[in-house]
Every structure is written in C-alpha cells, then in structure tokens.
Amino acid sequence: MSAAQKKLRQLLETEIQFGLSEIPRPPSPSKAARLAALCPLSGTRTQVVFGSGNPEARLMFIGEAPGFEEDKQGRPFVGAAGQLLTKIIQAMKLTREDVYIANCLKCRPPDNRNPLPTEIATCSPILKKQIEIIQPQIVCALGKFAAQTLLSTDEPISRLRGRFFDWQDGIRLIPTFHPAYLLRNPADKKLVWEDMKKIMQELGP
Ligand code: URA
DSSP: OOHHHHHHHHHHHHHHHTTOOSOOOOOOOOHHHHHHHHSGGGGTOSSOOOOEEOTTOSEEEEESOOOHHHHHHSSSSOSHHHHHHHHHHHHTTOOTTTSEEEESOSSOOGGGOOOOHHHHHHHHHHHHHHHHHHOOSEEEEEHHHHHHHHHTOOOOHHHHTTOOEEEETTEEEEEEOOHHHHHHOGGGHHHHHHHHHHHHHHHOO
16 A cells, blocks of 8 residues: 555544545536636637638638737737738738638637647637638638648648648648748748748639
8 A cells, every 4th residue: 555545544544533424525516617618718818709801701811819909809810910911911912801810719818828739629620610611712821820720730830831731622721920920030921922922823813
C-alpha cells in the first residue's frame, strides 16, 4: 500500500469512528454551469461574432478569433488587422460586401490569447457548417489556426500558404498569412499579395 493510500485509509477509519456510514457524492453541476461549459468563452466574451458579408459569396476569408474591437462591435475583422484585411480585399477589386468573413472561434479569448484546442473543437463544426451553407468557390484561411483547423494538419503556415487544396464539395482552400502577422512583418505583404493574385486568377472575371 502506498503512503497516499495509507493516509486515506487512516482518514476513513477516523471518519467511520465519528459515524461516517457512506461517502457522500459530490454535488452534480447545475444546468446553468453545464450550459456555460458548452461554450467555455461565454463567461468572458461580450457577444458572439458569428460572421459577416454576402451569404452568396464566391470567396470566404476565415480568421482566428474575435479581438477586442470585434467583441465590442459584434463583427469580424474591424480592428487594426481588419482594416488591413479590408485594404487587401479592396486591392482585389472587391468589397467586404462581396465576400464573407468569419473566424474559427465565435467568441473572443480573454486577453487575445491563442485559441485552445478545446475551443477550436467546440466552434469548428459551426465554421464548417457556415462554409457548407455558403458553398464559396474559394476559402482563404488567414493564418495558422484557420489553415490547420480546416485542413486538419499541423504543418506550419509558412509551408501551407500560397497552395490551393481541394477542401470538400469542390471548394478550393488557400492559406495565407494572417493580417495581424503582416502588421508585425510588413515585408511579407508581398507574399500575401502573390496569394491574392492566385485567388483572383482562380475566381476569374
Ligand atoms: N483577428 C481575427 O482572426 N479575427 C478577427 O475577427 C479579428 C482579428
């Protein structure tokens, strides 16, 4: 018997001497607690950021998770990274109303930390349903979390970006760098522009 087992035995023997006849079950969590556990970020987010744009879009952009501004406004990509994404979309001679924009997570992780695997597992069925409903011609995955989630891979974004993958139902998926990464690494904007040109070519006129 291990030291921990001996200690437990002594504890139980003492409790029995004090009248313990059965070990009480821990109380089961309330329904409210069980509902909250379905969406672990529901306790810290301000609102759900579901997605925005054209449900008939031929092109979808998928990011990581709402940040501070998105959580406040309820729309994806409206902060600094979002402004850069808007410029990229405009450089493609499109508008945000032509495309559909969504994220892997629908709720902001506290302090903008990276999404946890459990949070991605909770939210990704909704993201996949959004794509299945919209049926775009092309999905552009922005950054490692979107690319790795949708392609079920852990290959680094530097190796995934700029390549077309056949996703499902004839939908083509191309990963590129996340606009927030470009704000920190502006020299890589030219690589993203190469990827956008591939998308424009694939979309055609
Ligand atoms: N970054 C994301 O990935 N999504 C947003 O909506 C905003 C910033």
